[in-house]
Amino acid sequence: MPSVVVxxxxxxxxxxxxxxxxxxxxxxxxxxxxxxxxxxxKSTLLRIIAGLEPQTSGSVSIDGRVVDHLRPKQRDIAMVFxxxxxxxxxxxxxxxxxxLVMRQLTLAQRLPLIGRFLPGSRGARxxxxxxxxEVAAALEIDHLLGRKPGQLSGGxxxxxxxxxxxxxxPRVFLMDEPLSNLDAKLRxxxxxxxxxxxxxxxxxxxxxxHDQAEAxxxxxxxxxxxxxxxxxxxxxxxxxxxxxxMRVATFIGSPRINLLGGVVRGDGxxxxxxxxxxxxxxxxxxxxxxxGLRPESLALVEVNGRDTFRGTVRAVEHLGADLFVxxxxxxxxxxxxxxxxxxxxxxxxxGDAVCFAPRPGAALLxxxxxxxxxxxxxxxxxxxxALGLRLDDAAFRAAGPMTVPRPVDQWR
Amino acid sequence: MSGHHSLSPFAxxxxxxxLLGTALFMLMPxxxxxxxxxxxxxxxxxxxxxxxxxxxxxxxxxxxxxTSVPLARxxxxxxxxxxxxxxxxxxxxxxxxYALAKLRFPGRDALFALVLIGLLIPQxxxxxxxxxxxxxxxxxxxxxxxxxxxxxxPFAIFLFRQFFKSVPDxxxxxxxxxxxxxxxxxxxxxxxxxxxxxxxxxxxSVISRWNNLFxxxxxxxxxxxxxxxxxxxxxxxxxxxxxxxxxxxxxxxxVAPLVIAFLAAQKRFIEGVTLSGLK
Numbered sequence: 222m223p224s225v226v227v228x229x230x231x232x233x234x235x236x237x238x239x240x241x242x243x244x245x246x247x248x249x250x251x252x253x254x255x256x257x258x259x260x261x262x263k264s265t266l267l268r269i270i271a272g273l274e275p276q277t278s279g280s281v282s283i284d285g286r287v288v289d290h291l292r293p294k295q296r297d298i299a300m301v302f303x304x305x306x307x308x309x310x311x312x313x314x315x316x317x318x319x320x321l322v323m324r325q326l327t328l329a330q331r332l333p334l335i336g337r338f339l340p341g342s343r344g345a346r347x348x349x350x351x352x353x354x355e356v357a358a359a360l361e362i363d364h365l366l367g368r369k370p371g372q373l374s375g376g377x378x379x380x381x382x383x384x385x386x387x388x389x390x391p392r393v394f395l396m397d398e399p400l401s402n403l404d405a406k407l408r409x410x411x412x413x414x415x416x417x418x419x420x421x422x423x424x425x426x427x428x429x430x431h432d433q434a435e436a437x438x439x440x441x442x443x444x445x446x447x448x449x450x451x452x453x454x455x456x457x458x459x460x461x462x463x464x465x466x467m468r469v470a471t472f473i474g475s476p477r478i479n480l481l482g483g484v485v486r487g488d489g490x491x492x493x494x495x496x497x498x499x500x501x502x503x504x505x506x507x508x509x510x511x512x513g514l515r516p517e518s519l520a521l522v523e524v525n526g527r528d529t530f531r532g533t534v535r536a537v538e539h540l541g542a543d544l545f546v547x548x549x550x551x552x553x554x555x556x557x558x559x560x561x562x563x564x565x566x567x568x569x570x571x572g573d574a575v576c577f578a579p580r581p582g583a584a585l586l587x588x589x590x591x592x593x594x595x596x597x598x599x600x601x602x603x604x605x606x607a608l609g610l611r612l613d614d615a616a617f618r619a620a621g622p623m624t625v626p627r628p629v630d631q632w633r
Numbered sequence: 634m635s636g637h638h639s640l641s642p643f644a645x646x647x648x649x650x651x652l653l654g655t656a657l658f659m660l661m662p663x664x665x666x667x668x669x670x671x672x673x674x675x676x677x678x679x680x681x682x683x684x685x686x687x688x689x690x691x692x693x694x695x696x697x698x699x700t701s702v703p704l705a706r707x708x709x710x711x712x713x714x715x716x717x718x719x720x721x722x723x724x725x726x727x728x729x730x731y732a733l734a735k736l737r738f739p740g741r742d743a744l745f746a747l748v749l750i751g752l753l754i755p756q757x758x759x760x761x762x763x764x765x766x767x768x769x770x771x772x773x774x775x776x777x778x779x780x781x782x783x784x785x786x787p788f789a790i791f792l793f794r795q796f797f798k799s800v801p802d803x804x805x806x807x808x809x810x811x812x813x814x815x816x817x818x819x820x821x822x823x824x825x826x827x828x829x830x831x832x833x834x835x836x837x838s839v840i841s842r843w844n845n846l847f848x849x850x851x852x853x854x855x856x857x858x859x860x861x862x863x864x865x866x867x868x869x870x871x872x873x874x875x876x877x878x879x880x881x882x883x884x885x886x887x888v889a890p891l892v893i894a895f896l897a898a899q900k901r902f903i904e905g906v907t908l909s910g911l912k
Contacts, residue, residue, distance in 0.1 A: 273806045294812040306807035310825040323812030385811070 222285045224249045224425035225270060225393055230279035232265055232449075239265045241449040242279070247393075248441075252419050252426040253454075256436040257446035258472065263429045266446070267395055270427065272296050284392055294323075299386035303398040305378045307370035307385070314353055314366040317385045321349045324389065356384050376407045383418070394419075396428045400435060412438055433473050437461065445469045467591035470513045476545060478585075479514045479557045491586070494552030497527045500584050503595055510594065511587040516545060518583030519559035521566060522576050532557060534573040539563060548575055663888070670694050670881035690878060697876075698868075698883035706857060707864030708887070714779045714860055715842035719835055721784035723824075730793030731819045735805060745794070751787030757847060764851050778852040779860065783842065789834050796830035797823050832901055840891060861887040 225247040232240040240262040247253045255263040268274040270281050272293035280289055288296045299320070307316050322331060326349075329335075330342040337343070357363040360380045370378055379399060386394060399415070400408045416439050419426045430436055436443045437457040444454040445466075453465040464470035470478045483493040487506045491498045498512060522529060532548030535556050544563040547556040559577050561569070569575070586595040668684045671691035698704055732738070733745050763782050767773045772781070800823060808818045824831060846862040853859060859867060868883055 268806070271806070271810060273809060293806075293809045298810065300807070300810050302803040302807060304801055304803045306801065306803040308804065308808075308822060308826075310828070319813075320811040323817075385807075 222249065223247060224251065224284060225427065226280075226282040227266070227270065228280045228282070230266065230269055230281065231277045232262070232269060232274070233277045238449050240269070240276070243446070243449075243451045245444060245451060245454060247425055247427060250423050250425055252416070252428065252439060252441045254428045254430060254436040254440040254443045255446055256430060256433060256443050256472075259431050261446045262449040263431075263446045264397055267300075267397055267427065267429050270393075271298055271300055271395055297391055298393045298395055299389070299391035300395040300397065301379075301382045301386050301399045303401055305370070305382040305399075305402075307378060307381055309370055311369070312366065313357075313362065313368055313370070313373070313381050313384075314350075316370065316381060317353045317356065317366075317388050318349050320385060320389050321352060325349060352388055353384075356387050360384050360387075375403050376411065379403060379411060383415075387418075387422070391424065393425045393427060394422070396426065398430055399428075401430070401432070408432075408435075415439065433475070437473075445472065447472070463593070464513075464585065465593050467511060467513065467587040467593075470585060470587070474515060476516050476558045479516065479519070479555075479559075480587075481512045481514070481550075481553055481557070483510050483512045483586075484508070485510060491584075494530070494550050495532070496530045496578075498579065498584050499528060500586060501595055504588070509589060511591070513585035513587060514557070514579050514583065516558045517560045518580045519557070519577050520580065521546070521559070521561050522578045525576055526578065529576045529578045530557065532575055532577070534569055534571055534575055536571070537569050539567075544569075546575065548577070666881045666884055666888075669877055670885045672878055674876060674878055691882070694878040694882040695886070697879040698886060701879065702864060702868045702883070703856065704861070704864060704868075704883055704886060707859050707861045708890070710779075710858060711843050711860040711862075711887075714776065715839045717776070717780045718783045718842050719838050721780065722786045722789050722834075722838060723831065725785050726789035726793050727824050728816065728819050729790045730797050731815075731823055733790065734794045734797035735800075735802070735823075736815075748787045748790050748794075752791060760847065760851055763848075767852065774853050774855055774858065776858065779849060779858065782848060782852075786834075786838065789838070792830055792834055793827060796827040800826050836898075836901065843891060 223246045225245075227243055227245040227247075230240055230243045231238070243262075243266060245253075255266060257263045265274060269276045270283075272288065272291060272295075276289075280287055282288060283296055283298070307313075308319070311319070325345050326336070326342065327339075330339050330345065337346070353366070354363060357366055360383060362377060362380045362384060365373060365377060365381070370381065373381065379402075382399070396415070400411050403411060412435055415426075415428075419439075428435075428439065437460075440457055442454055443457050443460045445452045445460060445468075447468050452469050453460060455463075455465075460469060461473050464473065467480070471480070481493045483491040483498070485504045485506055485508045486492050486497070489501065489506075491500055491510060491512060493512050500512075504510065519530075525531075530548075530550055532550040534546055535549045536547035538545040538547070542563070544561045544566055546559050546561055546566070546569060548559065549556050557577075585593065588594040664684065668686075671689060671694065672686040673688055673690035673693075676686050676688070676690070729748075733741060733748070759782070764773070767778050767782075772778050804822060804826070805818055808822050813821060843860070844862060845860075846866065849860050849863040850866070853863070856867065865880070865883055865887060869880055
């Protein structure tokens with residue numbers, strides 16, 4: 222049974238569609254990331270799942286139970302907010318205890334002063350305190366329990382927010398850009414910690430971010446959203462190597478994918494500025510397509526075949542491990558960026574003429590509407606993750622060896 | 634002087650002289666009040682101007698103020714009424730302000746407009762209708778008559794609403810997920826988070842209750858219900874004539890708690906005034 226099922230969720234604010242008919246299944250114990258630029262509706266979708274925002278239409282189920290009519294509290298989920306949303310007037314320990322206090326103590330037992338002396342109150346409070354200590358110890362914040370949120374650093378607040386979500390055992394863990402207020406170094410560290418937390422708790426995580434590095438490094442599957450629309454749900458490497466939509470291809474990867482306008486020729490090959498690529502377009506002659514080529518799937522070459530681009534160097538970016546060459550290609554709207562080996566091509570300079578060719582099978586074709594086209598293209602949101610994975614793996618291998626991006630923080 | 638540029642000695646002198654002059658002008662009635670409270674009846678009406686009396690008559694005046702009328706009772710009434718009103722005001726205003734600031738429901742803006750209109754109505758206008766209403770309810774000359782008309786404060790609703798609006802929505806979302814009901818959110822999250830606004834309002838509310846003479850004069854006639862302001866008026870009536878020493882002693886005693894409270898919590902006080910002035 223899937224952990225969370227989102228069925229045909231739509232959310233409108235007046236005339237604007239924030240979430241456009243999104244259907245999504247999240248498996249038990251999965252780490253799924255909703256990835257998209259800000260304003261794409263991913264946080265709205267998360268709030269709808271949490272019950273904090275009513276949907277315009279569609280339905281949400283958690284553990285096989287439709288929860289549309291349930292209040293946030295009754296959905297048994299926990300959430301970590303971007304701003305952490307810690308109660309400023311309570312200590313860390315009170316912040317973390319509150320979800321348990323509200324659930325395990327009766328209204329009378331929660332009363333200030335009198336509540337402490339009611340039967341059963343003492344034992345319940347002791348149990349809550351023990352649980353808070355246990356979670357705090359696991360998150361290494363037990364020395365901060367007496368402090369107020371205002372006295373904590375960003376990273377410590379983040380841990381407290383996670384701790385507050387962890388104290389009870391929720392069915393689903395929702396995280397709304399939990400790392401975006403942290404500095405770059407801490408973000409990388411917390412990425413690993415959250416992943417570890419997921420492994421240890423074994424519960425379903427639904428994680429919202431606009432940061433592709435977070436999505437790629439942490440998730441079992443990534444769901445890419447743009448303009449309220451769910452474009453693709455797939456494992457990170459598939460999202461990168463076999464994007465179903467041009468917008469996905471452009472959003473993922475840094476530097477971004479090169480897009481070149483092309484026309485399908487009579488022999489089935491695609492003609493692009495200065496080159497002809499032998500790709501199985503599966504389209505009739507004369508159709509226009511867009512060819513996507515990742516910087517690392519292009520290589521500088523000496524020989525000049527028909528699949529070889531000719532360009533002029535316009536910029537060289539030396540990043541230590543990598544060398545990115547921006548080459549102006551006649552007929553292309555923007556310079557083509559390609560990755561080269563810094564050791565072999567250190568001498569490249571502005572104005573040099575270069576030839577480069579794509580690795581076989583690396584070109585991604587998109588039709589006039591921006592959808593991936595050509596043969597061997599898997600369905601964008603495969604019905605079964607297992608099937609999707611197998612197809613995707615094949616596509617991944619075909620895309621060449623250097624397809625999984627390293628953390629991209631250096632480009633920010 | 635903590636400014637970035639220091640003033641020339643002349644300008645500084647001018648500035649201080651102006652401030653001192655204005656302060657003296659404002660304080661003169663109070664200084665005169667205190668001065669009279671320690672003067673003998675004969676001296677009070679001398680044509681000669683002196684702040685300090687030739688013969689110190691303070692003990693007699695204050696003793697008379699405290700004994701000839703139940704001044705302690707008046708003060709206790711004042712404290713009780715002020716805090717009962719304050720408690721009711723917060724009890725009513727906080728949930729209202731929360732609904733107006735954070736909940737979405739049809740007619741919210743219209744309701745808020747009504748609150749703003751409520752802010753514009755002077756208390757004196759309501760005097761007669763309230764008098765008739767309380768007469769019909771048979772509540773005139775009771776504590777209820779002193780407390781109930783002020784239990785709903787449009788100003789408190791307005792002030793709290795402005796403050797609640799600045800509380801991030803995520804905090805409320807977190808509270809809902811943590812299992813708090815909407816009322817629990819008001820009392821456990823919003824009110825503590827808006828403490829500066831609450832304290833500011835509390836100060837203003839207590840002062841205006843303590844100093845209010847208009848409504849108590851209409852609402853109560855029994856001596857044992859009178860707040861201090863009315864008590865002084867009563868005192869004057871009783872002791873009519875030229876016995877200003879004890880009257881001023883009583884006035885000094887009535888003003889004293891506020892002055893002492895102001896000196897003790899000066900920072901909060903100014904915060905409160907600027908805060909409510911800004912909003």
